[in-house]
Amino acid sequence: MIRVGIVGGTGYTGVELLRLLAKHPECDLVTITSRSEAGRPVADMFPSLREHVDLVFVEPDPATLKGCDLVFFATPNGIAMRQVPELLDAGVKVIDLAADFRITDQSVWEHWYGMDHACPERLPEAVYGLPEINREAVKQARLVANPGCYPTAVALGFLPLVEQGLIDLDYLVADTKSGVSGAGRKASVPALMGETGESFKAYAIPGHRHQPEIRQTLARAAERDVGLTFVPHLVPMIRGIEATLYARLKSTDRDLQALFENRYRDEPFVDVMPAGSHPETRSVRGINHCRVAVHRPLDGDVVVVTSVIDNLVKGAAGQAVQNMNLMFGLAENTALDQVALSP
Amino acid sequence: MIRVGIVGGTGYTGVELLRLLAKHPECDLVTITSRSEAGRPVADMFPSLREHVDLVFVEPDPATLKGCDLVFFATPNGIAMRQVPELLDAGVKVIDLAADFRITDQSVWEHWYGMDHACPERLPEAVYGLPEINREAVKQARLVANPGCYPTAVALGFLPLVEQGLIDLDYLVADTKSGVSGAGRKASVPALMGETGESFKAYAIPGHRHQPEIRQTLARAAERDVGLTFVPHLVPMIRGIEATLYARLKSTDRDLQALFENRYRDEPFVDVMPAGSHPETRSVRGINHCRVAVHRPLDGDVVVVTSVIDNLVKGAAGQAVQNMNLMFGLAENTALDQVALSP
Amino acid sequence: MIRVGIVGGTGYTGVELLRLLAKHPECDLVTITSRSEAGRPVADMFPSLREHVDLVFVEPDPATLKGCDLVFFATPNGIAMRQVPELLDAGVKVIDLAADFRITDQSVWEHWYGMDHACPERLPEAVYGLPEINREAVKQARLVANPGCYPTAVALGFLPLVEQGLIDLDYLVADTKSGVSGAGRKASVPALMGETGESFKAYAIPGHRHQPEIRQTLARAAERDVGLTFVPHLVPMIRGIEATLYARLKSTDRDLQALFENRYRDEPFVDVMPAGSHPETRSVRGINHCRVAVHRPLDGDVVVVTSVIDNLVKGAAGQAVQNMNLMFGLAENTALDQVALSP
Amino acid sequence: MIRVGIVGGTGYTGVELLRLLAKHPECDLVTITSRSEAGRPVADMFPSLREHVDLVFVEPDPATLKGCDLVFFATPNGIAMRQVPELLDAGVKVIDLAADFRITDQSVWEHWYGMDHACPERLPEAVYGLPEINREAVKQARLVANPGCYPTAVALGFLPLVEQGLIDLDYLVADTKSGVSGAGRKASVPALMGETGESFKAYAIPGHRHQPEIRQTLARAAERDVGLTFVPHLVPMIRGIEATLYARLKSTDRDLQALFENRYRDEPFVDVMPAGSHPETRSVRGINHCRVAVHRPLDGDVVVVTSVIDNLVKGAAGQAVQNMNLMFGLAENTALDQVALSP
Known part of the structure; x- marks a missing residue:
């Protein structure tokens, strides 16, 4: 034990x-x-x-x-x-x-x-605890920095494209949305239900702490710096993050669905949805999965990825348990094999 | 009468x-x-x-x-x-x-x-009934095509930039979010509260009918075709649309706040928020206003606009009444001067 | 002015x-x-x-x-x-x-x-500012005590029955439910959306300050003391109060629908719904009305009244404006003639 | 298997x-x-x-x-x-x-x-599959009628009082509230989020099918007929039922907290909360527990019980699995030992 x-x-x-x-x-x-x-x-x-x-x-x-x-x-x-x-x-x-x-x-x-x-x-x-890029390092780590919630959703959505050099790295857009539990459990007026219920807004457009964290991850994968515009939004729900990611493709002849499926084939907690899917945050409520779908709107040269996680699980506590399992040589999904609570 | x-x-x-x-x-x-x-x-x-x-x-x-x-x-x-x-x-x-x-x-x-x-x-x-670009034509019109909800929010956010030729028109991104009333009042499983509550998702990424409508409006303003990626999302609330718009600036030396304020100075239903603002959908709940804010994240070369409307008012019935007022020579804000219901 | x-x-x-x-x-x-x-x-x-x-x-x-x-x-x-x-x-x-x-x-x-x-x-x-019982006194008042939100909804539901002496006054039950704006706009953990969203609970069952206020109103109407069990609940929504009221009828031969309609015939802000109705809180969102319906389940000897108000309007600010109008000799519905925002 | x-x-x-x-x-x-x-x-x-x-x-x-x-x-x-x-x-x-x-x-x-x-x-x-009253019969049953959601919450709240003959059985009140998943997953206008979100209402006050089911259960426990007023309400959330139960005590000298704790001491899925508690539906989200609390408001002669369940678990599928476990001689909590998803 x-x-x-x-x-x-x-x-x-x-x-x-x-x-x-x-x-x-x-x-x-x-x-x-x-x-x-x-x-x-x-x-x-x-x-x-x-x-x-x-x-x-x-x-x-x-x-x-x-x-x-x-x-x-x-x-x-x-x-x-x-x-x-x-x-x-x-x-x-x-x-x-x-x-x-x-x-x-x-x-x-x-x-x-x-x-x-x-x-x-x-x-x-410190090892950045995103197992999908650092699994072996996590296994050896004494100190793991558990990733932020937005960075987890954004990185997992962009990684296959960035690693393969398929997109214009100078201009990436990550439009992200989070349930209110991401703001924590501190007494504050802006997090009251009277303030956040039945309303939607962007926040921190001038700059958010997760922007440099995401850039660091993507730059390592790209082996060069990247340009990233990151805008978070607050959704009137409790759990869940959705990230919609935009980038221009250098070429339109690559099978992006196959790219994503191959990249995550062996990942226990990343689920590439069938072509044409639109994952919902509720499909990961309470579980450690990230579900992603990749699209090319109107068959053009822009790739759009949508990625959903539960901000409190894969975006925080679940990923921490996943890292613990790796650090102690346990099966990676120990205590993480629940079914999402839906509806 | x-x-x-x-x-x-x-x-x-x-x-x-x-x-x-x-x-x-x-x-x-x-x-x-x-x-x-x-x-x-x-x-x-x-x-x-x-x-x-x-x-x-x-x-x-x-x-x-x-x-x-x-x-x-x-x-x-x-x-x-x-x-x-x-x-x-x-x-x-x-x-x-x-x-x-x-x-x-x-x-x-x-x-x-x-x-x-x-x-x-x-x-x-038919006159496209967006008074902010077609006021005089609406006054003379016998047939007005009332704009779609997303197109209203997106057009009003992009227009000042497009009209002035300040952005790269080949690659515009409109990430939009709507409350569920946008799906109408028809019996359907996907619109049940059990399906849409406490969850968030993108939809229609491959293509949505509002994309050509928005492109038509922006192309007229630009006097050339534009490239637009448009992704709508469903928010677990009843009313409200938020559009977050992304474009690359050709130059960073223009005062964007002043640009927006000048463009909409005389518009009764477009409210340019103070610099640094993040308008919430609830700030327009039940009223015919569009509130917009313009940002340059991290002082870079990307402009981000956030635009909110009530999809049932400025996005539908309110704009229709505004058009009626214009068509019949009434004060434009007749019956449209309420205060938003907030909270 | x-x-x-x-x-x-x-x-x-x-x-x-x-x-x-x-x-x-x-x-x-x-x-x-x-x-x-x-x-x-x-x-x-x-x-x-x-x-x-x-x-x-x-x-x-x-x-x-x-x-x-x-x-x-x-x-x-x-x-x-x-x-x-x-x-x-x-x-x-x-x-x-x-x-x-x-x-x-x-x-x-x-x-x-x-x-x-x-x-x-x-x-x-001080005049208790419930115009439906104190209209003339309010007109003369220098100091008005604006009623609480629950007391308004409960009193308006019980009054016709109490005034006519039709029910067992020793055992009245008021099961009431409020949106979260009733808790005010103070920073507090229990009012966070993360705490109140997607959940329902009773609170203050041992005793709540509105119990003596309601009892005072009903006792005046009955000209004797009454026994009242009052339990409030918190609803995951922002605005609205619903009160479901239970009492035993002394006799079942009275036409309760007619009783309510007669009692409130001249009241500008109390709407007796047609027999068989179930008023929703959204039907009074943003307006000063109370809508009530009266039932006799299974045609038995228990009367059930359901009463809805907007806690911030008829339950607070709207009723205050109604009282102001009366105090200054204005039309009672001045500035209070909006249509509810529904959906 | x-x-x-x-x-x-x-x-x-x-x-x-x-x-x-x-x-x-x-x-x-x-x-x-x-x-x-x-x-x-x-x-x-x-x-x-x-x-x-x-x-x-x-x-x-x-x-x-x-x-x-x-x-x-x-x-x-x-x-x-x-x-x-x-x-x-x-x-x-x-x-x-x-x-x-x-x-x-x-x-x-x-x-x-x-x-x-x-x-x-x-x-x-057919055996009525409420293990808390019929455990041995369920073990022998070939055909189990799984209880309704409201009946489960109401029966578990009233049973200790009814079995001990402590309350006036002629006049029981059950004011119950359910999330929208209770209405099922059928296309219908009244269950749209646009209709049920941000609103609260009673329904079926004249009569609801769960009334005779509850009466049957309580009558068996009391060994006589009971008078029950049952009113359901719709809550703008997805999962959860709360029942607030009212009855008059024949005597006020019984320790009700001890009564409930003794009655449910050996029940794996009924949790009697500490005195003074107000259980929330989220505390049972996704699990098979019923949590109850018992109160005597203002130390009077009325007992108020509040009971919460997840309508889809203890109110439906979870109780069915509990019954399956009993019918096949398995540990009663097999596959039912999750922790509630809260927040």
Whole structure:
């Protein structure tokens, strides 16, 4: 059994991680910390976990965490980077679900996140935990940076085209849409149902932190820099991300459906839909899959990819469990083989 | 008083038209037809109209319609074109809220709508009822083709850029999102709340009828053909369209905010939001406004416009009333001066 | 023109009041106060008010308020009672949309609201602003206590039965359901869309502040005390209240439909639906109407009434405007004659 | 392995049954029939089942069904009763998720369902599949009538009180609320999102088929007839039922919390929440649990119970699997041990 600790488990990512780990046959959940909720039973806060999780939130305790085999950080940005070095030195493996280790370039990270990085010397060691490009590295990793939700959906949609050099890399467009759980479980007026229900809007058009993260992934795949316009939107639903991706093809004679099917043939969590499909976010509700479809509208020279994930699963907690499975030599889909809840 | 008839008033466009006309001080609602609901009081079907509309649905009667000053067609595509010539010949003005007269090129229309056009000889006479480009022609028109919902939102967002020749016209991207009322009020499985609630998807990526309509509008403004990729999406809400538009700028030294503000300074129903804004669909719920914002993400060479309308108002019934007001010499905002219902 | 001030206009009640007053032909909106937002244009916070309201939030200023003919308090409970005496003494009329003056019995108020009342000597002067029972008193009032949202829906549903003494007053049941805007526009975790969307629950079963308010109204109508079980529920929608009311009939030979129709024949804002109807909250979205239907399930001895209102209109701002109209001798439906926004 | 057939699998109950059975370790899904979709892969219609269900819908074939150990009917009312006798005679066990065998009294059934019963001679054999009252009978049953969704939620809430004779049985009130999936997956205008979204209403107040079903269950528990007022409502969400139940206590000195906890102590799927709780439907989303809480508002003589289930799981497919497990001697929670999907 893997002894697992969770730091910061009171948000949506935390409760989703608990939902998955509660059914993980190789996972022994040792501790879950929360300064604000210390002393409160987890299932009191999240009744959906009644009978499944009998832990109580506790104050963070370094000794307990160091006794774990693996610690998940489900904390706001800027927390993990202050605690990770000590844990790594104690031989504990770490998966950070926040952004502290996602960007390799320290200056880029500090620009976008508005703070100094507390352990830049650890950045080279961090493995970007997108198994579809880094599976072998994840298996060996001690520190995994779990990807962002939008970056997961966008990268998986663009990768086959970028890797094969089929599109104009100077001008990629990613128009992305997320359910409101992506904004987290913090008290705030803009996330009230009275503000977000029955309405739709774009946000962060001038610039969003996931833009450099996606660019980094695509640039590595392309082995050159890419130009990316990234616009997120807020959808009046709770779970789900859809990304519609646009690029100009250098040539129209390639069978794009076959390209995608070949690229993801062996991937357990990427489902290339039949030609002509339009995947819905509900088709991945609660599961770790990304479903993608590739189109050439009006048979022209523009390729359009639509990619859907559950932002809390493949976009956060599920991908973290997938990475854990890889890091500990387990079957990659352990505890991740549910059927989507639809309708 | 303008004597008004409505053909086909049992859909969402019809009830919205009734909501607006019931409060129009210059409008005398004479008849509303429906084969399926003939004999049923309108307010029995739509309780929101109780005390405001005391008409009863009747079988279509040519004599009654010919006694009107104006007839609105709120019918499925392909109906108006069979009845319009007779009405025009009788001196009745017509506004068609369906698509029969939107596309000038008969062959293009027949290709996309899958039927022969019943009165192609009337196509040259039809005025495309987007007042922001055709106000004077609408004032003189006998037959107005009321624009589609997506085309209204997309055209108003792109027009300032296209008219000034500031962008690469070969590759425009319009990523659009609509509430479910856009699919109409017909019994169908895909429009059930069990199918559309709590989910998001793209649809019609291979091609959608609004693509040629938008291209026609932009091509006229540009005085050349344009390349347009148009992808619609379905949002789990009832009303509202948001369009996010992407184009490459030929030059980055133009003040785009000033461009938009100047273009729409005198337009009563286009609101250019302050720089940095992200308009929400709820800000136009129930009103005839289009709100737009223009951005240059990361100060690069891509322009992003976000445009919101209420698909049933500026995207349908409200724009029809605006056109009626113009056709009859009334103040353009008569019966269209409400405040949006928000939240 | 009535010179109007609003104290505390940053919540949903405030923005709704502004929506209605912006179109009120006899209302001159003089000032709107907010400590937290002082200096910010109202239409910057609420884009739906662009072009309709050009006021800027200001710090509360007693002199300005004393220069008004009428001041609305759209503040949290406990604020109005501290400022009202001074305004009344200055000859200003007041409508309090909060609860400070709704309960006549000081000790009951203090028990339920958990604070001392700041001006108990003014309680006898306050008129409970439900025009359907207090129209003449409202016309003469200087201080109106605008009713709560649930109490409005429940009282209007029960009144005909209670006034006629047709039901067992010892055991009334009011099962009520509200959209989330009823919880206000304060940052809080329980009101996030991630918490309230796609879910339904009862709350406050042990006791809710609206129970004594409803009991007071019904007891006055019955001229004796009543036994009332009141349970509110939260609905995953923004606007609307539905109340389903249950009581045992003393006799089954009375024509209940006629009873309701007679009781409300002259009421401009209560619509008794035809026998067999099931009113929907959307049929009153954005308007000041209450629609009610009365049933006797399986022709038994239980009467069931279903009553719907828009919690922000008839349940708050609309009823306040209705009261203002009465207080100033205007037509009762001035600025309140819209058609519901449906769908 | 149990050889399982499903008749009529294209509705929400059908896809939910497939979701659960796909992960059932003892279930071999042999055939699924649909006249309308014969020849279509199940996972083509329901993409959520891709990789989990590789069956193709087929025309109903008696021989294949007779080769099964168990056949589920997920058909409209009136279908199963025509096919069940032949299957039972062939030694096949049957669980009917429709209403054909729920009412023991043939004349009551025929009154409410508006048709003749095709096999009234089989009614005595049918076991009402609510394990919390009929567990041993279900274990022996050849034919199980799976309970309705509302009846499950209401019965589990009332049972402890009724069994102990603590309440006035002449006047029970069940105010119930359901998500829209309860209306099924048939094309219909009233179930469109444009009709049901952002709105709330009661329906079927004059009488609903679930009323006699609930009365039958409670009468058996009480060993006398009961008076029940049952009103259902439609909630703008997809899954979930909440029932708020009202009754007058004969005495207030009983510890109701202890009563409920004792009654359900050994029930694997009924969770009595701590005193003071208000269970939410999302806390059972996707799982077979019923969560209940019991209250005495204002410490009076009225008991209020709130009970939540997922209408598609404990209210339909999950309870059917629970019954299957009992009929075949399996652990009762086989394939039913998921964690609710929340948020």
